[in-house]
Amino acid sequence: MGTKTVDEAGTTTADETATAEVEGTEAEEAEAGAAVEEETGHEAEAAPGTAGPSGVGQGAAAVVSAALGVVSLTGSWIGTVASARQSLIGQLEASTSSSVSSMVEAGYGDAWQANALWSGIFALTALIVGVVVLARPAFGAPGTPQAPWIKSVSWAGIALGAIGLLLAVLKYTDVLLGLPTA
Numbered sequence: 001m002g003t004k005t006v007d008e009a010g011t012t013t014a015d016e017t018a019t020a021e022v023e024g025t026e027a028e029e030a031e032a033g034a035a036v037e038e039e040t041g042h043e044a045e046a047a048p049g050t051a052g053p054s055g056v057g058q059g060a061a062a063v064v065s066a067a068l069g070v071v072s073l074t075g076s077w078i079g080t081v082a083s084a085r086q087s088l089i090g091q092l093e094a095s096t097s098s099s100v101s102s103m104v105e106a107g108y109g110d111a112w113q114a115n116a117l118w119s120g121i122f123a124l125t126a127l128i129v130g131v132v133v134l135a136r137p138a139f140g141a142p143g144t145p146q147a148p149w150i151k152s153v154s155w156a157g158i159a160l161g162a163i164g165l166l167l168a169v170l171k172y173t174d175v176l177l178g179l180p181t182a
Contacts, residue, residue, distance in 0.1 A: 086111040
C-alpha cells in the first residue's frame, strides 16, 4: 500500500481519501435501503447484487414435466411391472378356461391396458406440472418475468404429456393396436 503521511500544510493522504470515498458509498447505500424500506414497508435485501428469486424450482419442475412426458411415451418400469403382473394373472385365469379369445384377452389385453393406464398417469402428471410451472408467475410474483428456457421446457412437457395422454387413451380403448380376434 502506498501510505503517505500528512504534511504540515494539512493535506490529506491517498489512504484517507479512499477511506472517505468508501464511507461515503456505504452511507449512500444505507440511505437507499432506508428509502426502499419506507416505500415498501419491507427491509431491503442484505446483498444489493441479488435480484430476487432465481427460478431454480420452476426450472426443475419444467424439466420434470418434460421428463414425465418422455416417460409417458416410452414406457416406465412401473408400467412394465404392472403389465407383467396382469399377464401372469391372465395366464393363471386362462389355464382354467378353454376359450382362445378369453385366453388372449386375459393374457395380453389386461396387460396392455395396465401399461396404457400407467402411461396415461405419467402423461397427465406431465401436463399438470407443465401447466403449474407456466401459471406460477401469475400467482407467485406477478411482476417477475419467467426465464424463456423455463417456458420452453414447460411447453415441451405439456406437448409431450398431451401426446402421451392421447396415445394412452387410444391404447387403453384398443383403438391403437387392438388385440387380434381369435
